[in-house]
Amino acid sequence: MDASPDSPVRSGIPEHGRVPKYYAVKTRLSAVLDELGEGGLLPTERDLAERFGVARETVRQALRELLLEGRVRRLGRGTVVAGPKLEQPLSLASYTEGVRLQGRRPGRKLISLDRATADASLAGQLGLATGDPVWHMERVLLADDERVGIESTYVGVARAPRLDRDFDPGSSFYAFARERLGIAVGEAEERIETVLATPREALLIGTPPALPMLLIHRLSRDTEGTPLERVRALYRGDRFSFTTHLRG
Template sequence: MDQRREPRDSAPGTPVRAGVPEHGRVPKYYAVKGQLETLLDELGEGGALPTERDLAARFGVARETLRQALRDLLIEGRVRRRGRGTVVAGPKLEQPLSLVSYTEGVRRQGRTPGRSLIGLDRIAAGDELGDQLGIGPHGLVWHLERVLLADDERVGLESTYVSVDRFPHLERDFDPDSSFYTFLREVARVRFAAADERIETVLATPREALLVGTPPALPMLLLHRVSRDETGTPVERVRSLYRGDRFSFTTQLSPQG
């Protein structure tokens, strides 16, 4: 006999039982979160939430219970901090997992991309980076570090490494406020053919959190990419750190065989 139970209290496109555990006892903060979500829908994108004191009084809960619900919504990207207050966040940016630049991905969603230069330095590659770029540990690389912006909001941090031998005049030829992929394609005449990419969830270091403007406890999405040209030669090694509350990633899958 098939003793599997049918999902209860579920609707198409919603989680089974909307997150309620099987024993049916809902944590108080989770119930408050549901009430807050209703309020967010009423306020709309950019709407300012009342103070924590007022919200706690409205829902009849302790301030710490309310803060736990707000923390969940912050991590999920439903709200964001603005000064000392909290406002309703817009939809997350969807970045494609493909060989396109950050600039192209953000513009496709009607947002304005931008970058803020932290530094452009020449450093020794070392063992790992030298192996990834195929230049050996003593080869020199450019390290380009920039804060990523979307509509002037800080959303990520990007470190790009390329061989100095291949791009000897990068500091002269490249505008750090512009798209590096556009420079590679239109100025350096590089044509990408393939890339290896890995994604993981991390917490930002204190320095990274300060640069991106997020709380240190906010989960971040970390992407490592090594891109190669048509000859199979490594072109760049990129480490991109994105705010988990502002970004999601998409890709298109097809069956193998």
């Protein structure tokens, strides 16, 4: 047994020493993933069950955990080894900048861009009066054309009067605000929680509804402290991790 403090084998064995059968299979599957490498196609569940001498349901349970952890992903009818998770910095950098830093190609696909009116809660967050016009923009987040999340943005129409005509929805809103509106982001408040996607969100991202998601609520302000946007961003838990730098 691997005695490393980070060993999944050691951390998965309960004190009584009896290892669940699916977990033993999962451990052996991890070695198979290392051998295949990123993008490698796994044998079928039937073949794996025969190789490990277990029932197909045991293999299926091990694969489900590897899928939730982001170690494997579905591709058509098969299962392949997934690449490393995207590390998104918790900073004022946009999603676009964060993905580019890792050598990936960022993108966004527009779902909708509508003009609405702010309710009391949204108006209070954006420094508006109840009923003031706001833009609501919803986009699917992409990394190398892979759907990895959904971003829902609210911004006052007065802050970006021609958003529907001047903004490229496949680009960064922060870059647009800086270059076209003369607005620089000065600070932001973020809250992170784990959730399950709604059926609609799961369909748009292309994931099973039971896949855990990382949800970020963000309220950003310009350098003068005036609210700029409210964002609800949903990221695939199997494809993303978030990092930050702490200093005492």
